[in-house]
Amino acid sequence: MTASPISSRTRSRLTAAAASVAIAGAIGFVAVTTGTAPVMAEAVRVQAPQVAGxxxxVEKVSPAVVSVQVKAKVQPAADDGQASPFDGPDFFQDNPQLKRFFKEFRGPDGQGGRRFQHRDNPNREPRPVAQGSGFFISEDGYIVTNNHVVDGGSAFTVVMKDGKELDAKLVGTDPRTDLAVLKVDGGGQKFTYVDFxxxxxxxxxxxxxxxxxxxxLGGTVTAGIVSARGRDIGAGPYDDFIQIDAxxxxxxxxxxxxxxxxxxxxxxxxxxxxxxxxxxxAFDIPASTAKNVVQVLMKGGSIERGWLGVEIQPVTSDIAESLGLKGEKGALVAGSQDNSPAKKAGIVAGDVITQVDGKSVETTKDLARTIGNYQPGKSVDVTVWRGGKEQSIKVDLGTLPKNDKMASAEQQSAPAKDHNSLTDLGLTVTKSEDGKGLVVTEVDPDSDAADRGIQAGDVITAINSQEVTAASDISKAMTDAQKAGRKQVLVQITRNxxxxxxxxxxxKG
Known part of the structure; x- marks a missing residue:
């Protein structure tokens, strides 16, 4: 049976209906899809190795660290209205560069912090407040800090991690190592503390x-590495700082x-x-230094150090060669102080101290630290290089004076007569008025003597540990050194x- 043909009009109507259905379906599809989140690519992630932080x-040690606030009596301003003169540690006074760095470290008020106005009366004259840090070293409230933080303070407050404030008393200080110990009374509370x-x-x-x-700002944590050991920054005779970059x-x-x-x-x-x-x-006091000092201060004691009583200077290659000493080691004695243990024992200028009780002395700092670690009254064997050989001298150490003394040598004005010319050395000398040594009256600016720093007015007292009283003594010393195969002679001079x-x-010649 054959299907009846569809008229063109009917076909047009069917086509239009189908198009309408298609459009409606498309609209419906859009309506559905616009309510659904678009599919996104995954975020970039890197599977990195986990580094320990x-x-x-910090969680364990930070409760032991405290802020230290130091109140001081108000100091009068200078006449020009500026702040009072610098009153930092004694060992920075003679070093302008370190003094500047120290002032910056302590802050604009010279105390390491800021000036605050009284909360109850903003117009009241502010009291200087030092802001420093410290840490508990025992559970019963002993706190270690710097001497320069507490120096000049009249009242001390420590602020703990939780904000609790406690009054503290100053137990003891050691300015030479810049250490101080405070004590708080916690009413039986046991404090979190750390150890060296x-x-x-x-x-x-x-x-x-x-x-x-x-x-x-309160408890702040920074990290870094140890940059160097044994740093000497000119702060004092016991410099042995740890340098860090935190x-x-x-x-x-x-x-x-x-x-x-x-x-x-x-x-x-x-x-x-x-x-x-x-x-x-940054520079840290080593734990080994702090531990010994802090233990004494916690007991209410004062730090007493052994005292030898010598002026010393480094042994350079030229000095070593002039003395026939192998290597640039030891501490050259420039003089023994009056009434000092060294002078009483017979240590003289020109000796090179190489050992103390068998411990090698490599540098002048080694000698200072070694002697300083002994108690006063301790008898030690000091090995010196003298006259081309070693000898041992027994010394009973004294107590290091509070103010380090400098050896004194009488320097008299020299009369302008009996001049002697040492052409080869570029020097003109004359006998000193007291007969001890030769006064340099003229130095050739193009001579070796000028290059090595000899100046008019210097008094040459000895060459290679032999006293000189005439120009011929210098010439003889030169000849003897030449015969011994030495290229240098050691000249002892007195200046100021x-x-x-x-x-x-x-x-030569």
């Missing part, structure tokens, strides 16, 4: 974490630097900062009441 360490590390095991490159109170700023003074075991390897005491802020160079040594090349 410092959070666990064996910093001999601390190596350059080890991680360290500093916790403190920079700019009065950011340390004003207010960090007295704060601890921890190793990854949570032990204190050093105490922040100074920074190098041309700008006043951290540039990644101080002894020092220089070397001069053996004259």
């Amino acid at each position: 410092f959070a666990d360490l 590390a064996d910093d001999a095991k601390t190596r350059v490159g080890d991680w360290v974490v500093a916790v403190g109170n920079p700019f009065g 950011p340390v700023n004003r207010g960090n003074s007295g704060g601890p630097t921890f190793d990854l075991n949570g032990q204190v390897v050093g105490i922040n005491t100074a920074i190098f900062s041309p700008s006043g802020g951290s540039v990644g160079i 009441d101080n002894n020092r040594f220089i070397t001069l090349p053996v004259a």
